[in-house]
Amino acid sequence: MKKPKLPxxxxxxxxxxxxMLKPAVTVQYPHEREDPPTRARGVxxxxxxxxxxxMLCARSCPDWCIYIEGHKxxxxxxxxxxxxxxxxxxxxxxxxxxLCMYCGICVEVCPFDALFWSPEFEYAESNIAKLLHDKxxxxxxxxxxxxxxxxxxxxxxxxKKK
Amino acid sequence: xxxxxxPLPEFDIDPRAFRTLADAQMGVELDTGDMILNLGPxxxxxxxxxxxxxRLDGERVIAADPVIGYMHxxxxxLVEFRTYPQITTLINRIDWLxxxxxxxxxxxxxxxxxxxxxxPRAQYIRTILTELSRISTFVLFLGEMGLQVxxxxxxxxxxxxxxxxxxxxxxxxGGRFHPNFNRVGGLKDDLPWGxxxxxxxxxxxxxxxxxxxxxxxxxxxxxxxxxxxxGIIPPExxxxxxxxxxNLRASGVDWDLRRDGAPYLVYRDLDFKVWTHPDGDSFARYxxxxxxxxxxxxxVLQLLDALPSGPIMAKVPRIIKVPEGxxxxxxxxxxxxxxxxxFSKGATGPFRVKIRSASFSNVSILPWxxxxxxxxxxxxxxxxxxxxxxxxxx
Amino acid sequence: xxxxxxAVDIGWGTTLAIKTLVILMIVPATALILGYTFLxxxxxxxxxxxxxxxxxxxxxxxxxxGDGMKxxxxxxxxxxxxxxxVFAMAPMVVVVSTxxxxxxxxxxxxxxxxxxxxxVFYALAVSSLSVIGVxxxxxxxxxxxxxxxxxxAAAQLIAYELPLLLAIVGVVIQASTMNLQGIVGAQSTGSIxxxxxxxxxxxxxxxxxxxxxxxxxxxxxxxxxxDMPVAESELVAGYMVEYSGFRFLFFFIGEFGTAFAFxxxxxxxxxxxxxxxxxxxxxxxxxxxxxPAVLFAKIMFVxxxxxxxxxxxxxxxxxxxxxxxxxxxxxIGLLNIVATAILKVAM
Numbered sequence: 012m013k014k015p016k017l018p019x020x021x022x023x024x025x026x027x028x029x030x031m032l033k034p035a036v037t038v039q040y041p042h043e044r045e046d047p048p049t050r051a052r053g054v055x056x057x058x059x060x061x062x063x064x065x066m067l068c069a070r071s072c073p074d075w076c077i078y079i080e081g082h083k084x085x086x087x088x089x090x091x092x093x094x095x096x097x098x099x100x101x102x103x104x105x106x107x108x109x110l111c112m113y114c115g116i117c118v119e120v121c122p123f124d125a126l127f128w129s130p131e132f133e134y135a136e137s138n139i140a141k142l143l144h145d146k147x148x149x150x151x152x153x154x155x156x157x158x159x160x161x162x163x164x165x166x167x168x169x170x171k172k173k
Numbered sequence: 174x175x176x177x178x179x180p181l182p183e184f185d186i187d188p189r190a191f192r193t194l195a196d197a198q199m200g201v202e203l204d205t206g207d208m209i210l211n212l213g214p215x216x217x218x219x220x221x222x223x224x225x226x227x228r229l230d231g232e233r234v235i236a237a238d239p240v241i242g243y244m245h246x247x248x249x250x251l252v253e254f255r256t257y258p259q260i261t262t263l264i265n266r267i268d269w270l271x272x273x274x275x276x277x278x279x280x281x282x283x284x285x286x287x288x289x290x291x292x293p294r295a296q297y298i299r300t301i302l303t304e305l306s307r308i309s310t311f312v313l314f315l316g317e318m319g320l321q322v323x324x325x326x327x328x329x330x331x332x333x334x335x336x337x338x339x340x341x342x343x344x345x346x347g348g349r350f351h352p353n354f355n356r357v358g359g360l361k362d363d364l365p366w367g368x369x370x371x372x373x374x375x376x377x378x379x380x381x382x383x384x385x386x387x388x389x390x391x392x393x394x395x396x397x398x399x400x401x402x403x404g405i406i407p408p409e410x411x412x413x414x415x416x417x418x419x420n421l422r423a424s425g426v427d428w429d430l431r432r433d434g435a436p437y438l439v440y441r442d443l444d445f446k447v448w449t450h451p452d453g454d455s456f457a458r459y460x461x462x463x464x465x466x467x468x469x470x471x472x473v474l475q476l477l478d479a480l481p482s483g484p485i486m487a488k489v490p491r492i493i494k495v496p497e498g499x500x501x502x503x504x505x506x507x508x509x510x511x512x513x514x515x516f517s518k519g520a521t522g523p524f525r526v527k528i529r530s531a532s533f534s535n536v537s538i539l540p541w542x543x544x545x546x547x548x549x550x551x552x553x554x555x556x557x558x559x560x561x562x563x564x565x566x567x
Numbered sequence: 568x569x570x571x572x573x574a575v576d577i578g579w580g581t582t583l584a585i586k587t588l589v590i591l592m593i594v595p596a597t598a599l600i601l602g603y604t605f606l607x608x609x610x611x612x613x614x615x616x617x618x619x620x621x622x623x624x625x626x627x628x629x630x631x632x633g634d635g636m637k638x639x640x641x642x643x644x645x646x647x648x649x650x651x652x653v654f655a656m657a658p659m660v661v662v663v664s665t666x667x668x669x670x671x672x673x674x675x676x677x678x679x680x681x682x683x684x685x686x687v688f689y690a691l692a693v694s695s696l697s698v699i700g701v702x703x704x705x706x707x708x709x710x711x712x713x714x715x716x717x718x719x720a721a722a723q724l725i726a727y728e729l730p731l732l733l734a735i736v737g738v739v740i741q742a743s744t745m746n747l748q749g750i751v752g753a754q755s756t757g758s759i760x761x762x763x764x765x766x767x768x769x770x771x772x773x774x775x776x777x778x779x780x781x782x783x784x785x786x787x788x789x790x791x792x793x794d795m796p797v798a799e800s801e802l803v804a805g806y807m808v809e810y811s812g813f814r815f816l817f818f819f820i821g822e823f824g825t826a827f828a829f830x831x832x833x834x835x836x837x838x839x840x841x842x843x844x845x846x847x848x849x850x851x852x853x854x855x856x857x858x859p860a861v862l863f864a865k866i867m868f869v870x871x872x873x874x875x876x877x878x879x880x881x882x883x884x885x886x887x888x889x890x891x892x893x894x895x896x897x898x899i900g901l902l903n904i905v906a907t908a909i910l911k912v913a914m
Contacts, residue, residue, distance in 0.1 A: 019392030020880065026389045027326055027613045027879045036333055037617040048340070050347040050365065073259035114262035114353050119361065128347065163364035165294065165482030210711055232715070232885065323791055323882030329614035395792055395881050548715070549795070549884045 049157045051130035052113045054144075055106055056152035061125035064099035068117035068126060076110035077117060078103060104146040109139050129155040189238075207235060212551070214243045220555070221562030223536070227543065227551065234551060237543035239536055244566040249526055256521045257283055257357055257493045265351040267530060268564045270313060271306035271507045273342065276355040279526075281437055282502045282515040283357045286495045293439075294483045295359040300438040301372075301476045302342065302354070304469045307507040308379055309338040311466040314559050315386040318459055321556035322399045327390050334382040337375045344368060357493050359486035369477050376470045383467050391456075391463060400455040404542055404554035407453065414541070415534030418509030420558055423461040424453035430505035437504055442479070445472050455557035462559070494521055508532055508564055528567055532560035586680050590669050598823035599631050604867070605874040606823075607631070613878050641812035646709050649809065653707035658810065658817035660700030665821045667693040668828040673748050674841050675858035676851050686747035687735055690832055691728075694787065697821065698724045701796070704818075705806035716805020719885050720789060720796030726892040727786035727793070733900025734780035737773050737907045738836045747835055755842035766844035770837040775903045777837050779896060784829040785873060786888070788822065792880040793888055826870065834865035 038045045047053065064081035080103040086096040118126045129152050136142055144152075212225040222243035228235045248267065252260045264279055265272040277299060284291065291299070316331015339349045344365055346352035354361050390396055406416060408424040421428060429447040431440040448464040450457035495517045503512035509531025516525040535558050543551055607630060611618030623629025645654055671686040673679040683689050698721060705717020739745055742753040750769075757767025770777045786793035797805045807818050834840060841858035843849060849857070883891065 019388070019394050019396075022388045023390075023393050023879050024875060026385060027875065030326075030330075030615055031609065031612040033615070035612060035617045036336075036615045039617065039620060048344040048347075048365075050345070050362070051343055052347040071256070071259070073255055073262055112262060113348065113351070114259075115347065115361075116258050116262065119258075161366040163366055163368055165480060208711060210715075319881060323794065324880055325610070325791070326614050326878055329616065333615050389879070390881075393880065395883055398887050399881060399884060547884060547886070549882075 047130045047132065049130065049160045050128070051132070052115055052128055053130040053132040054108075054128075054134060054152050054155075055111075055118060055149065056127045056129050056156050057104055057146055057149035058125050058127065058153055059101060059104075059146060059150055061123045062101050062104065063123055063125075064101055065122065067120050067122065071116050071120045073114060073116065074110045074112055076107040078105040078107070101146065104149065105143050106149060108134075108142040108144060127153065127156040129153075130157065131155040210548075214240075220560060223555075223560075223562060223565070225539070225551070225555075227548075229548065232547050234543050234546050234548065237540050237551070239539045241533075241536065241562075241565050244562045246563075246567065248528060248567040252523060252526045254522065257495065257523075260522065260526070261355055262351075262353045264528075265353055266563060267528065267567055268310075268506065268508055268511075268532075268561050269350055270561060271310040272350055273302045273306040273346075273352045273354065274504070274506050275511070276352070277303055277438065278502045278504045278506075278511060278513045279515070280355040280357055281504070282500045282513050283493070283495055283523075285500045285502065286498045286515065286517055287357065287489070287493075289358050289487050289489055291359045291487055292484050293481045294363075295485050295487075296439050297476055297480050298345075298360055298364065298485070299355065300440065300443075301473055301480075302345065302352070303438065304473050304476070305338055305342060305372075308466055308469045308473075309335050309342070310507045311462050311469070312338070312379065312382060314462055315383075315390065315459070315466070318556045318559075319386075319390045319396070321552050322396060324390065324393075324396075327386065330382065330385060330389070334379060337378055341368070341372055341375055344371070356486065356489075357495075358489035359484070363485045369480070372473065372477060376473055380467065380470050383463060383470075387463060391459060397456065399549075399553055400459065400557065401452075403455045403550045404546070404557060405453045406538065406542065410541065411453075411538065414538040416509070416538055417531055417534065418505065418507070419461045419465060420458055420509065420535055422447065422449045423457035425449055425451045430503060430510060434503060434505070437502065439476070443472055443475055445475075455553050458557040458559070492521060494519060495523070503529070506531055508559065508561060509535055530564045530567060532562075532564035535560050536565055590666055590680060594666055594669060594824045594827075595635075595820050597827040598820045599635075601823045601827050601870055602631050602819070603628060605870060609871070609874060610878050613875075635816060638816040639813050643814070644811050646809050648709040650707040650709070653703050654809075655814070657700050657704035657707060658814045658821065660703060661697045661821040662817045662824075664693050664696035664700065665824040665828060667696070668825070668832075671747055672828065672831045672835065673751060674862050675855045676841075678841075678855065678858065679748065682746065682748050685745050687739060687745045687750070687832075687836070690747075690828075691732060691735065694825065694828070695724075695728060697825065700821075701806055704810070708806070708809040710809055713806045713808050716796045716808070720806060722885070723786060723789070723793060723796060723888055726889055727783045727896075730779050730892060730896040730900050731783035731787060733897065733904060734773075734776040734783060735836065737776040737900075737903050738769050740904065740907045740911055741769060741772065742836075747840070750836050751840035751842045754839040756845045764844065764846055766839055766842070766846070768837065768839045773837065773903075773907070775899065776907075777833070779900050779903070780833055780837070781869075781872060781876075782896065784833065785876060786892070788826050788829065788873075790826075790873065790877045792876070792882050794877075794882050795885050795888060826873065827866065830866045830869040830873065831862070833869045834862060838865045838869070840865070 064079060066079055069075070069077040069079045079101070081099050081101050083097050084100050086098050088094055088096060115128065118128055131152060208229045210227050210229055212227060214222040214224040224240040224243065225237060226240060227237045246266075248263065251263060255263065261276050261280065264275050267275045312335045313331045316327045316329070316334075319327030319331075342352055343349045345362070345368060346354040348354075406420065406424050408421070408426045411421050411424050412426065427447060427449050431445075432447060445468055448461050448468065450461050495515075497517055497519045499514065499516040501512060501514045503510055505511075510529070511531050512529035514525075514527040514529070515523050516527075518524040539554075539558075542554060546554065607618045607627070619627030619630040621627055622633050645651060668690050670680045671683050671690055673682065701720045701724065702717050705713045705720070708714075738750065742750045744750060744753070754768050755766045759765065759767055759771065785791075789796050797807065807815065810818060841862040842854070843857070843861060
C-alpha cells in the first residue's frame with residue numbers, strides 16, 4: 012500500500028517553485044564566457060612551414076571549401092655535390108568558413124600535420140566575404156591551438172611499449 | 174511530394190484531390206460545411222517543415238493528409254559522389270538530435286563489406302555514445318511534449334538537462350550536434366582524461382531530471398486528461414504501417430532491435446529491459462520514452478564499468494576502398510528502426526545507398542490516425558510520435 | 568477625489584479630467600509592472616534562466632518600456648481581406664473594458680474614482696465587454712486560425728462568467744453589500760469567532776469562493792490551463808495573430824491590465840483590500856498613504872498565484888474546459904451560496 016501522494020497538480024507547482032528559488036543556469040554571454048572543451052571544433056589553423064601543397068585536404072573536403080594554389084621553386088642542394096631540389100611553395104591557402112561544415116576531414120587527412128583544430132569560435136562577421144580566411148589569418152589562429160589533452164585510462168598510447 | 178500509395182478505401186474523397194483544393198483555397202475562403210486548414214509548413218507544432226492539410230468539421234478532423242518534402246536535401250544523391258569519410262560527415266544531419274546514432278549503421282555496413290571489425294574498446298565507446306545520444310534526444314522529447322500540450326516550463330528543463338549530455342559528447346568528439354566521430358574500422362580519437370567520471374556525474378543528474386519530468390508532466394492530471402486515450406495505435410495497424418521504435422513498444426509490441434535484431438555493437442553483452450505499455454495512446458508513448466531514458470542511463474553505467482582497454486582503430490588502409498558487394502544493416506535509432514542498404518562497386522565511395530529512416534514510416538500512419546480527433550489532439554499526437562523532419566525528408 | 572476637493576474647491580469638470588488622466592496612466596503602468604515582474608522575471612526563474620538583464624542596466628527593467636516604444640513605431644499592417652473598421656476597433660473594445668474596471672477599485676479610505684453602490688456588479692458587467700472585442704478580432708482578421716481562436720474564446724469566456732459571479736455572490740451575502748468600500752470595511756472591522764486581531768478576511772470563510780474565483784479568473788484572462796484561444800503551440804496567438812504594432816500593444820495592455828484588475832478585485836473582496844484590521848487602530852490619514860501600498864502587496868500575492876499556475880500546467884482541451892465549468896464549478900458555486908446563506912442567517 013503506497014503512502015498517499017499529493018495530486019500531481021500540486022507536485023508540479025512545488026517543482027516550479029523550487030526551481031524559481033534556485034539560481035538560474037544562464038551564462039550571460041558576452042559578459043561571462045563558458046570555455047568550450049579542448050577538442051571543440053571552432054576554427055582551423057594552418058602551420059605554413061609544414062604544408063607541402065599536396066592538395067589532399069582540398070580534395071577530401073566534402074564541400075570543396077579549401078582553395079589552394081602553389082608553385083614549384085628550385086632550391087640549391089643541401090650538401091655539396093648534390094642535386095638541385097624542387098620545393099613546393101604555397102601561394103594561396105584559403106578556407107571559406109561560409110561553406111565549411113566543420114567536419115575535420117582536412118585536419119585528419121593532412122599527412123604533414125599542417126592543419127590543427129582550435130576551439131576559438133568568436134569570428135562572426137557581418138560581411139560574408141570576410142569569412143574567407145587567407146593563409147595569413149589561418150596562421151594567426153595557430154596561437155589559439157591548445158595542447159592535446161591526455162587520454163583516458165585504458166587508452167592505447169601510441170609509440171610506448173606496453 | 175507525398176506518398177504515392179493508392180487512396181485508402183476509408184476516405185470518401187481522394188486525399189490528393191482535396192490537397193489540390195486546399196492549395197487553391199490558400200486564401201481566405203471558408204467552406205460553409207467543412208473547413209480546410211493548413212497546419213504548416215511553418216508551424217510551431219510540426220517539428221519543422223511538415224505540412225498537414227486537414228479537413229475540419231468544426232473542431233473535428235474528417236481527413237488529414239501530410240505533405241512532406243519541404244526539407245528534402247537529396248542525401249541518396251549526395252552520397253553517390255562522396256567518399257566514406259565524407260559521407261559520415263553528411264549523414265550526421267539526418268536526425269540531428271541524436272546524430273551519433275545515424276553514423277553507426279552506415280559504418281557498420283561498410284565494415285561488414287570490408288570484413289573489418291572494430292576493436293572492442295571502440296565498440297564499447299560507440300555504444301556509450303549511441304546511448305548518450307538516445308538520452309539527449311529523449312530528454313528533449315520529455316520537455317517539448319509538455320510544451321506542445323501547453324506547459325511552458327518543461328521545455329526549458331529539457332534543454333537545460335540536455336546540455337550536460339551534449340557537453341559530454343563535445344568533450345569527446347569536438348562537436349555538440351554533429352560528432353562525425355565514427356571511422357571505418359573504429360573511432361577517430363580516444364576519450365579525454367576524466368571523461369568516465371564526468372559521465373557518471375552527468376548520468377546521476379539525468380536520472381534526477383527524469384524524476385522531475387515524471388512529477389511535473391507525467392504525474393499532472395491535466396496532462397493525463399490531454400493524452401490518455403488520444404491517438405491509440407493498435408499494434409497490428411502500427412506494424413502494418415511500419416511504425417517502429419518507442420511508438421510500437423507503447424502499443425504493447427515487445428520488439429527492440431538491440432535485443433532481437435542482428436547483433437551490432439555490444440548490446441548482446443548488456444543486461445537491459447525493454448519497456449512496453451499496453452495502451453498505445455499518447456501517454457503510453459511518453460511513459461515508454463521516460464522509462465527508456467532511465468534504462469539508457471543504467472546501460473551506460475554498465476558499459477562504463479566494463480570498458481576494456483586497447484586500441485581504438487583497427488588496421489585499415491589510408492584510403493578506404495570497400496570491395497564489391499551489398500549489405501543491409503538496421504539498428505534501433507532513438508526515433509525507431511533505421512536502416513542502410515549499401516551497394517558498393519569497389520570504389521572509394523558507395524555506388525548507391527538507400528536510407529530507411531524511422532520517421533518516414535512513423536508519419537505514414539497519420540492519415541489513418543487523425544480521423545475523428547479534435548484539433549488540439551492533432552498536436553498532441555504529432556508531439557507523441559516524435560518525428561524529426563530531417564529524418565522524414567532526408 | 569474628495570481628498571482633493573477637501574483642500575481646494577475645483578469644479579466637477581476638472582475633477583473628471585484629473586480622474587480620467589490618472590486612470591489612463593495607471594492602467595498601462597500596472598500592465599508594465601505585472602508583465603515585468605511575473606512574465607519576464609518570475610517565469611524566467613521558474614525556467615532556470617534569467618530573463619532580460621541588459622535593458623536599463625539593472626536587471627532589464629526597461630525591457631517592456633522599450634518594447635512599448637518599439638510597438639508604437641511599427642508599420643500598421645492589416646490583412647488585405649480584413650474588415651478594416653472592425654479590425655481597428657477590436658483592440659479598443661478590449662482595452663476600454665479594462666479601463667472601466669479600474670473605476671471602482673478602492674485604494675484607500677477615499678481614494679476611489681467612483682464609489683458605486685453596485686460596485687461588484689458593475690465590475691463583473693464591464694469585464695464581460697472584452698468578449699465582444701475578442702470576437703471582433705477573430706472575425707475581422709480574415710484568417711482561419713484567428714477564427715478558430717475567437718470561437719473557442721467566446722465559448723470559454725461566456726462559460727466562465729458564471730463561476731466568477733457565483734464566487735462573488737458568496738462574499739456579497741456575507742458582507743451584505745455590493746459596495747466595494749463597504750466590503751473592505753466589513754472585513755477590516757469584522758472578527759473571527761470573537762478574535763479581532765486580524766479582522767475578518769473573507770478568504771478564511773469563503774475559501775471555496777476564493778478557489779472558484781481564481782480558477783474562473785484564470786479562464787477569463789485566457790491564461791493556461793485555459794488558454795485554448797491563444798494556444799501558442801497550435802494557433803500561434805489565436806485571435807491576435809494578425810495584429811502587430813500598436814494594436815498588439817493594446818491587446819497586451821488589455822490582457823495584463825485585466826489581470827491586475829482581477830487580482831485587485833480578488834484582493835479587495837477576499838483579502839481585505841487596502842485596509843489593515845481596524846483593531847490595529849491606524850488613523851484615516853495614515854491609511855491614505857499606507858492603503859495603496861497594502862493593496863499593491865496583496866495584489867502582487869494574488870497575481871503570483873495566478874501566474875504560478877499559468878507557467879506550470881498544460882492546457883485543457885476545449886471540451887474538457889467546458890465540462891469543468893458547467894459540471895464541476897457551477898454546482899460547487901451554487902452549493903457555496905446555499906451554505907453561506909444558511910450560515911449567515913443562522914449566526
